[in-house]
Amino acid sequence: MSQEFFQEVVNDLEKLLTTEKGYDVIIYAGENENIKELHAHSNILCTRSQYFNTAFSHEWAEKKDGKFIFKKPNVSPQLFKIILRFIYCGKIDLKELQGPEVLKLLIVVDELNIQSLISYIQNYLIKNQDEFLQQDPRGILEAVYQHESFTDLWNYCLEKICQEPKILFESDKFTSLKAPLLKLLLEKDDLGLDEIFIWDSLLKWGLAQNPSISKDITKWNKEDITIMERTLHGFIPLVRFYHISSDDFLDKIYPFKKLLPKDLAKDLVKFYIAPNRKPNIVEIQPPRISKHICDYDSILIKNHHFAVFASWIDKKNNLLHYNMKNIPYNFDLLYRVSRDSNTPATYHAKCDNKGPTIVVVKISNSEKIVGGYNPLIWISTNQVKSTNDSFIYLFTDGIDTKSAKVSYSNGDNYSIRNLAPYGPGFGQGSDLICRNDGQCYSFPSNSYPKIDGIPGGIFPIDDYEVFEVIKK
Structure with a gap:
């Protein structure tokens, strides 16, 4: 007959972390006035983390007085304590952390290659920090985009932006969105925006990339047109111009026709002059269709x-x-x-x-x-x-x-x-x-x-x- 005492082992390991008895690792977490010295045990770190296992195995690992020295200025002492507690006894509590801190923790955990925590923290953010994800959608998108392992959080952010795109497109940080991310969003069939709003937003973004160009098109010279044409070149094919009203085409698209490829501008003019005539166009992109879970029958609210x-x-x-x-x-x-x-x-x-x-x-x-x-x-x-x-x-x-x-x-x-x-x-x-x-x-x-x-x-x-x- 066998008997298992897992909790007793966990409690003892947590006590070892607290008492620091026999430690041989010194970690300097944080920087400047926020730096703090933490102590740990190399055998436990190596066993529980591939990152530490690799680090300790190299001859270049810094040692002083027989102890390994690690400097992590990009990680606050509070976050590193949370990581150490998980490594030692498999316990983690995120309730006291605000959304930005949870995201920072996720980035650090990814650096340390602690796979089980990567999945857990992503799910925690999705389930419990929805408001935070809406507060800075641009910053969140860019941070998540840089980490291939954040698949669940990335898919959630994309879905959230497509469902409620104005939280990003109407934010004061929209114009600083990186070009690859903007392109990725405009490629989405379920981006829940009117096409004319997308065009207006694209112009706003393009002007922000070139602050020397006037917002008044009547003041543009040939050089301004060339610069804007180059800035928006990769985005123009993503705008579904054939799903814009004739009034909006006349007022908001036609004045900027020099930014469009000549063939596209010509085809659009024909299409809107004679809307009942079948256009001689090989392929017209379908309208975007929002993938909301429910589409409520209201003409007053969203x-x-x-x-x-x-x-x-x-x-x-x-x-x-x-x-x-x-x-x-x-x-x-x-x-x-x-x-x-x-x-x-x-x-x-x-x-x-x-x-x-x-x-x-x-x-x-x-x-x-x-x-x-x-x-x-x-x-x-x-x-x-x-x-x-x-x-x-x-x-x-x-x-x-x-x-x-x-x-x-x-x-x-x-x-x-x-x-x-x-x-x-x-x-x-x-x-x-x-x-x-x-x-x-x-x-x-x-x-x-x-x-x-x-x-x-x-x-x-x-x-x-x-x-x-x-x-x-």
Whole structure:
């Protein structure tokens, strides 16, 4: 009969790391005022890491007073302690690290060739640091691109950028994106951008590479045209010009026709002058098709807004708790004013007794989106309902989810207002009610904490939608 005592061995090795008894390796981690001396044992390092095994086997390995000396100025003492703990006892805890530190740790682990940790840290970043990956997509892409072993993280970053490309293309760091990465992105069939936006972004990027050239094309001379033509030469074939509207072609493409190959410019002019005539073109690239997990039927908001709704429904503190891959709800369109007519009877026929719903309202003459969530049901009778789970919200910028504000009900009897002559209603005042005359009104009450930015009183709207929220 055999008995195994793995935990006892692990505990003893961790104790050895802590007490440093018999160490023969000195590691200087960090630099300048942040440098710190760490101690380890060469036999353990060699056994657990091919990097150290190779390093110790060379005659050039630095030794002093019988001890090996390693200098790692590019690694902070905190990160090196985490690596040593893993080498000694197979334990690792990343919860105290911020996203940038986790990425630095991954890069160091790759340098030390600790394969099991490379896979683990990649998965950790993907599952737990989604917000960080969106904060600096350019920096993350460039860092990951330089390491062939970061396959999982690279694929995730590409998928994320293709799903929500404006987090990169509208960032202030987009114009410093390296050319190979920009080319790789423009080659993607599932890059979720309108083609004219891609063209505008490409011009913006090209001008940033040549700051001496004016942004006003009317001021370009022959040398400027030649420089821009050379800068964009490798990117022009990646723009799918035949999927741009005729107005955009006339306003935004034609003025720059000298940047295009002559044959392409000629074919495009023919195509847009006579759109009904079959073009004599061997191959026209198909339009890009986004590979979103779900494509929600909304004309007012984008898919990523629904991930925010899901986070609010589940009362997650992190606005980006969910992404397009892990939303736990389906959002099925029940009612749209512009599609179904703006009458109380139609609204109630389509939305009553359907279960939880989210309301999306576009305010006229602005980029603002407002709305609310009803975790109960809508009914036609003039009744009020109490709940702590309903909320109203505002996106001050309908595109940017970072502009979101949310306000949960205080649980009073007017959390949900069912009014036969109107659409959905929230709050006693009411905090938000959709009427049947192309308007909403908001008179803040005590039912929901006030959200600054929602217009007070009666205000016009362009449209509103109601979605049934269904748990997957």
